[in-house]
Amino acid sequence: MRLSGRQISCIRGGRGVFAGLDFEASSGDVLAVVGPNGSGKTSLLRLIAGLLVPAAGSVLLDGGEAERTLPEQAHYLGHRDALKPALSVRENLSFWRDFLGGAAGDAEQCLTAVGLGHATHLPAAYLSAGQRRRLSIARLLVVRRPVWLLDEPTSALDTAGHKLFVGIMREHLASGGIIVAATHTPLGIEARELRMGGPA
Numbered sequence: 001m002r003l004s005g006r007q008i009s010c011i012r013g014g015r016g017v018f019a020g021l022d023f024e025a026s027s028g029d030v031l032a033v034v035g036p037n038g039s040g041k042t043s044l045l046r047l048i049a050g051l052l053v054p055a056a057g058s059v060l061l062d063g064g065e066a067e068r069t070l071p072e073q074a075h076y077l078g079h080r081d082a083l084k085p086a087l088s089v090r091e092n093l094s095f096w097r098d099f100l101g102g103a104a105g106d107a108e109q110c111l112t113a114v115g116l117g118h119a120t121h122l123p124a125a126y127l128s129a130g131q132r133r134r135l136s137i138a139r140l141l142v143v144r145r146p147v148w149l150l151d152e153p154t155s156a157l158d159t160a161g162h163k164l165f166v167g168i169m170r171e172h173l174a175s176g177g178i179i180v181a182a183t184h185t186p187l188g189i190e191a192r193e194l195r196m197g198g199p200a
């Protein structure tokens with residue numbers, strides 16, 4: 001499987017953010033998108049996820065499921081955790097499992113895998129920042145998709161959480177997955193850098 005972008009330009013609010021961007025990542029690859037604030041890291045992830053339309057250029061996934069679009073084969077985890085505070089931890093994950101559809105795993109098992117097995121009945125509003133991030137990571141496990149688009153995935157994670165997440169990323173890569181992660185801090189896993197310039 002190969003994810004590639006060719007000559008992508010991004011315009012936001014009428015202003016050019018980046019132009020002529022090329023990238024490529026194959027099964028088992030991690031692409032770390034790095035660069036200063038405002039250089040377009042989040043915008044690039046959102047372009048790949050189909051949440052933004054490029055002003056020019058294209059993004060392609062070769063070797064995926066022919067009948068599904070790239071966004072349908074990708075998980076996008078934003079830097080803000082998309083949780084419903086009044087729902088329990090388990091209900092939040094069940095919501096995402098039903099919303100995303102496809103082959104779904106067991107919610108309890110996924111919550112245990114991210115270290116939230118003890119908190120499944122707690123309202124999400126009670127979670128700490130690191131626990132919220134762990135719950136977001138559980139979404140990657142409950143519905144399997146080959147392309148992971150992660151915005152600052154390790155923010156708020158403690159050392160144990162970071163280590164756990166590295167293990168989860170490794171398993172995903174070993175099963176042929178691709179990770180594109182915007183980050184200001186080392187991911188703790190071998191990655192190729194895609195360096196974004198300053199604001200255009």
Ligand SMILES: Nc1ncnc2c1ncn2[C@@H]1O[C@H](COP(=O)(O)OP(=O)(O)OP(=O)(O)O)[C@@H](O)[C@H]1O
Nearest residue numbers: 012013017035036037038039040041042043044199
């Ligand atoms: N909804 C929007 N409307 C207009 N401009 C936007 C919008 N969202 C982002 N931008 C602009 O696009 C540019 C790139 O933003 P983006 O969030 O992609 O950068 P980033 O590299 O991820 O930054 P950071 O390191 O701070 O997270 C910034 O100048 C930002 O102000």
